[in-house]
Amino acid sequence: MTARNELPHFIVIGAAKAATTWIQTQLQSNPAIFMPDPEPHFFSREYHQGEAHYRAWFAGAPAGATILGEKSADYLSDPRVPSRIAGLVPNARLVVQLRNPIERAYSDYKMYFRRGLVDGTPEKYLSFPNNEYPRFLLDGLYGQHIRGWLDHFPREQILAFRFEDVKSDPRTIVEQVSRHIGVDPVFDHDLAKRRENDSKARILPLPVRNLLAPLKESAKPFRGRPWFENARSLLAREIVYPPLSDNLHSDLENFYREDIRQTEVLLGLDLSDWRAKREDGNKAEAA
Structure with missing residues (x-):
């Protein structure tokens, strides 16, 4: 059998720590779709490898797979990526899954904490971006990132949905994404119950x-x-993680509030619950 030599029809571009693996797994349960399991990170980290390297990611797609795609969650926040994708696959349908940026930042911190890459409290890394891991804060500036994508792609080419909607109505999300990328939806009930945490x-x-x-x-x-x-x-x-304090949570609300407004305008999403001040003492729980 001759290896496929195609480029993807769609790309899940992020955000990191927004459960993008969940939508990837759901899409992979559809026999009409092929997505490699690992994240290629081609347009961010591996662009120097060249187009042949990227095409090789899809060479093993089965003959029955009519739609090819990939997920690399770091694409959304990398300013180099939109122009690179537009140059190679300008018609690719783009999928964006967003998570409350405070929860996303704390989740990112916790991942690094369990890997032993950070050794301080959240205040050390989430109070300001001028530290060794600015991604914790800056990756959640979705409005800023989306503006860069809209410089290269029409709005209708980008489908955006919220992490919260995955939890409340997973079937609808799978159907929306499937229609966006041009395939009949397949919804796996068992997979829907399993969310990466x-x-x-x-x-x-x-x-x-x-x-x-x-x-x-x-x-x-x-x-x-x-x-x-x-x-x-x-x-x-x-693992017992250092908690996200109420004071730091309040500071993060202020840090992200205006960018959240911009995201709402750019993507047409209702993110008012993200902008609301937290009134209880519950700590942010994040995967």
Whole structure:
């Protein structure tokens, strides 16, 4: 069988930490759609590899897959990406999944915390962008990012929806995305119940993970086997994250409020609940 030599018909461009893996998994359950499992990051990190490198991501698509796509959640916030995509696949349908930027920032921080990449409280990284990980704050400036995309793509080529809508009405979201990319929808009820939330997962303590890192590839064939998972469960622990304080949450509300208004205008979404001040003392829970 001859390998496919096509480019994608659609791209899920972000946002990072907005559960974009959920919509990818739903779309992959449709036999008419092919998406590679890993994120290619071609237009952001791997652009120097050239077009042939990108096409290779889709070479293994089965003959029955009529719609090709990919997901790279860092595309939305990278200012280099819109012009690059417009230059190579100008007609690609774009899909944007947005999450309350405060929850998104805290979720991003927690991912780095469990990986051992940050060692301070959220205040150290979320009070201002002038730190070693400005992405925590700046990636949530959706209005700023979307303006860059609209310089290269017509508004009707971009479908945007909210993380909250995935939770409240997943079937409708799958149908909307499917229509946007030009395929009959397939909705998987079992997949809809599974939402990525690795911040609550029980994982090995960081020193143990570092110690076992050289054996990671060797251990892959044993994952899922009862004896392996039982042994892992003896050491795995749920991570306790430094909380997002009420004061910091209030500062973040002010930081994002005007950008949220701009996002509403640009995308026609009702984000008023994102702009509302939090009145209770609940801490932001984020995947």
